[in-house]
Amino acid sequence: MFHLTLRKETPLIFKVSVPIASILLTILFGIFIFSVLGYDSGKALYHFFISPLSRIDRIADLFVKACPLMIVGTGLVLCFRANIWNIGAEGQLIMGAVFAGGLALSFPDTNSVWLLPAMAVLSFIGGGLWAFLPAILKVRLRTNEILVSLMLTYVASLFLDWLVRGPWRSPTSFGFPLTNYYPDAGLISKINFPGIGTIGQLHWGVFIAILVCLLCWFMMQKTVFGFQVKLVGDSHKAFRYSGFNESKTTMMLFIISGGLAGLAGMIEVSANIGQLQPNISFGYGFTAIIVAFLARLNPAAVILAGLLIALIEMGGDSAQIALAIPKVVTGVFKGILLFLLLAGETLTKYQINVKPRQRSVPND
Amino acid sequence: MIDALILTILMTSVPLVLAATGELVVERSGVLNLGLEGMMLMGAVSAFALTYATGSLFIGLLAGIISGAITAAIFGFFVLGLATNQVATGLALTIFGTGLSGLIGSEFVGKAITGLPTLFPKHFADIPFIGAFLSLDIVAYSSVIIVFLVWVFLFKTKTGLILRASGISQYSAHSLGYSVLKVRWCAVLFGGMMAGLSGAYLPLMLTPHWSEGMTSGRGWIALALVVFASWMPSRIIYGAILFGTITIMQLAGQARGWTIPPQFLSSLPYLATIFVLVVISSRGSAKYLAPSDLTQPFISSK
Numbered sequence: 001m002f003h004l005t006l007r008k009e010t011p012l013i014f015k016v017s018v019p020i021a022s023i024l025l026t027i028l029f030g031i032f033i034f035s036v037l038g039y040d041s042g043k044a045l046y047h048f049f050i051s052p053l054s055r056i057d058r059i060a061d062l063f064v065k066a067c068p069l070m071i072v073g074t075g076l077v078l079c080f081r082a083n084i085w086n087i088g089a090e091g092q093l094i095m096g097a098v099f100a101g102g103l104a105l106s107f108p109d110t111n112s113v114w115l116l117p118a119m120a121v122l123s124f125i126g127g128g129l130w131a132f133l134p135a136i137l138k139v140r141l142r143t144n145e146i147l148v149s150l151m152l153t154y155v156a157s158l159f160l161d162w163l164v165r166g167p168w169r170s171p172t173s174f175g176f177p178l179t180n181y182y183p184d185a186g187l188i189s190k191i192n193f194p195g196i197g198t199i200g201q202l203h204w205g206v207f208i209a210i211l212v213c214l215l216c217w218f219m220m221q222k223t224v225f226g227f228q229v230k231l232v233g234d235s236h237k238a239f240r241y242s243g244f245n246e247s248k249t250t251m252m253l254f255i256i257s258g259g260l261a262g263l264a265g266m267i268e269v270s271a272n273i274g275q276l277q278p279n280i281s282f283g284y285g286f287t288a289i290i291v292a293f294l295a296r297l298n299p300a301a302v303i304l305a306g307l308l309i310a311l312i313e314m315g316g317d318s319a320q321i322a323l324a325i326p327k328v329v330t331g332v333f334k335g336i337l338l339f340l341l342l343a344g345e346t347l348t349k350y351q352i353n354v355k356p357r358q359r360s361v362p363n364d
Numbered sequence: 365m366i367d368a369l370i371l372t373i374l375m376t377s378v379p380l381v382l383a384a385t386g387e388l389v390v391e392r393s394g395v396l397n398l399g400l401e402g403m404m405l406m407g408a409v410s411a412f413a414l415t416y417a418t419g420s421l422f423i424g425l426l427a428g429i430i431s432g433a434i435t436a437a438i439f440g441f442f443v444l445g446l447a448t449n450q451v452a453t454g455l456a457l458t459i460f461g462t463g464l465s466g467l468i469g470s471e472f473v474g475k476a477i478t479g480l481p482t483l484f485p486k487h488f489a490d491i492p493f494i495g496a497f498l499s500l501d502i503v504a505y506s507s508v509i510i511v512f513l514v515w516v517f518l519f520k521t522k523t524g525l526i527l528r529a530s531g532i533s534q535y536s537a538h539s540l541g542y543s544v545l546k547v548r549w550c551a552v553l554f555g556g557m558m559a560g561l562s563g564a565y566l567p568l569m570l571t572p573h574w575s576e577g578m579t580s581g582r583g584w585i586a587l588a589l590v591v592f593a594s595w596m597p598s599r600i601i602y603g604a605i606l607f608g609t610i611t612i613m614q615l616a617g618q619a620r621g622w623t624i625p626p627q628f629l630s631s632l633p634y635l636a637t638i639f640v641l642v643v644i645s646s647r648g649s650a651k652y653l654a655p656s657d658l659t660q661p662f663i664s665s666k
Contacts, residue, residue: 004447004663037467085451087398143645144654146396146451147591151634154584162627289455326470328576331463335402338456339438342448350447350663 004350018344019294023308026337033332039325047322048315058314060200064272066303066310068093068284070209071264073291073302074216075257081220081297082233082253088134088149089261090285091156092127096262097269098160099126101276104186105168105179115185119266127262128255130156135254139247145254153285161278168276179276188271205267209306212260216299229253261285287313290334293341309334369616370496374504375570377601377608379404379562381507383586384593384600385514386558391590392518393551394531394544394657398454399439400559401583402461407432407563409465412574415477415567424477425503425564432560433553435461440552444545447661458583466576479572503565508601510558515597527551531655534662544662562586588637594644595654607633 027045034041052058072089079086086092100119107115130152137143161177170180188205190198220226228249232239239246269280291309295301316330346352383400390397397403410431415424439457442448480501491498518524529537530544538544566582567574585607592607593599614629644654 006663033467087451087455137642137645141642141645143641144591146398146659147588147641148638150398150584151588151638154581154634155631158627158631162625165627166625286455286459289452290459293452326467328463328466328470331459332467333463335456335458335460335463338452338459339442342453342456343442343446346446346448352446 003353004346005353007349007351010348014344014348015296018348019296019305019341022294022337022340022344025340026333029336030333033329034325037325039323044319044323044325047319049311051318051322052311052314057200060202062307062310062314063206064201064203065314066306067203067206067209067271068264068268068281069288069291069309070302070306071212071267072261072284072288073295073306074213074299075260076288076292077295077297077299077302078216078220078229079253079257080233080292082229082249084138084250084253085146086131086134086149086254086257087146087289088131088151088153088156088285089257089288090281090283091149091153092130092258092261093265093268093281093285094153094156094160095130095265096123096127096259097265097276097280098156098163099123099262100186100266101168101179101182101269104182104270105276107186108180108183110183111185113185115183116188116270119186119270120263123262123266124259125262127265128259130262131254131258132251135251138254139250160276160280164276164278170275177278181275182270186270187274188267201272203271205271208267209264210303212263213299213302216302220299225249225252261288287334290338290341293338293345312337367496369612371499373605373608373612374496374500376611377604378500378504378507379565379570379582380586380589380604380607381511381600382503382562382565383559383583384589384604385507385511385597386555386562387586388590388593388595388597388600389514389518389527389558390551390555391658392531392595392655393527393548394534394655394660394662395443395548395552396450396454396659397436397439397443397457397552397555398451398587399435399457399461400586401579401581402458402465403432403435403439403556403559404461404563404566404579404583405465405577406435406461407560408566408578409469409472409563409574410560411564412472412477412567413468416472416475421480421568424568425561428560428564428568429557430560432556432558432563434556436552436556436559439556440549443661444548444552447663450659450661462577469574469576472574473576475573477567477572479569501569503561503569511597511601518597528655531657534657534660538662548662559583585633588633591654592633592637592640594640606636 031041034044052062072093076086076089100123103119103122104115133152134145134148137148138145164179165177168179170178188203190201190203192198220229228244231242232246232249264284265281269276273280287309291302291305294305294308312330312333316327319325320327383404387397387400407428411424411428414427415421435457439453442453443450480503482499483502483505484498518528526537526542527547530547534544563579566578589600589603589607592603610629610632614626617624617629618626
């Protein structure tokens, strides 16, 4: 069908145009799908992409929705850059929330200012531990990390389910699978702008998320560790010759990305829910994979990518309310967008010749 | 009572066997398709829609198989044609298939069809000991035959050998003059057809209605099952029955008020899969290892 040859150099225009072209093509597909289903495409597009941006409080909520995607997405960018496939961020996010929740629920009467920082640290440890398992198995036994991290996601979500229905269920929840509310000291407050007050649901976690993205960007650009990450992803051979320890880098990356996912879980619960329940994440761990690719594996670009995916999610809600378009359509959009981004990745890496392939013996 | 339990276990295992057998062939050719869940859902919704529209279960099954193949072809276009990352493309396929099936199925929610009939006359079910095994439908019996045929194909035919070679050492297969891409295309399409059939089994047999995301994680269990079976077809059947038993035990246990948390039972298939993965990777016996070129894109000019 096609014949791919490796490019020696990637033209700069491709690097910038791939995400933009993918987004535009996804919108075109969207128009097509809407008209096939008999919806007014103009109205549908308005509710998807404009309506969530039409008021300042909605824009604030966009940042809130993007918050977990940014934090998890940044961690995944680091892993994917190093060619490590942590697919279990969803499970690590849940374990982070569980660890932090355990602490908050153990001190129901505290008003210590140290509770939130301690929860953040514990959530990082919880998520990190859950990522440590596939990491150590990969490093020691060369067990496939994709499958292990994926399986552990289901175990984590069942573990949370058991906790909130069993030992951690609140005695005052009337049998509903909910824990007690966290003490106020364990909640993340909304940002109070002087003279304006709060805007939408905008909370301090969003600030942390953007900070995390920028820190990771700095780390990738300016530190030896960042250099190691890029090197191990580009060439294993060069990495080993340079004397770095590949196992150690793999472990570090897994723990960092798992820890960040855990932190995202803690922030999500402390800022938006205030207690543990069976579902605390709506596939953020999986959606963040799209975010990572949309950002072309650049931590700073994760901020924009997270916002865009959040826009699609919020657009799905607003289109469902206004036009009764089923919410699942966001899945179609996200899937198509990811397909196109991945195809774009190929365009930047390979040259595509459509001419029939000559049978050639490979020379390696 | 016991018979009814066995029958439920067997019927729960059928979609797992079908999807996992397809995926096994795909993975043996060196491709990891994480989009099983998406392909199964597309198969399920198409099978339900066409059975509902035509009243013919045969057309429904066929629709499931075809739409599974079409969904797999999308995957093949990106992964084989454009050499995209297999893990991410598979996830995209799951996200896409879950969304599209929900969209197509939104007008079928709450509607009902009559499911597949049993292959043998009803009173065969009363035969002691083997009654449950004789009250299944044609797809269930076919699934066992398909597993056997896949085993014959993979290990007793030359084409099967070429397929396995493409999964273990793609460039060696290429140097010998075999078209790795063509082999993988066939495998991916076969995997899609099987996933589509597996998905079709859910609304046509297990629960005769359509609901959004009705596979409820069976695609992932099937993926786990391939690993659990260490890429050997026959073990898929034992594995599927084991996983099916665990699923049913958990429901039966709840009804009888067992003290084991049902979540613990539900997590057993995943834990067992991790355990098997660890055992096979530490033993390192080549026969039971994952195909070594799994997830490696094929670039002929490399």
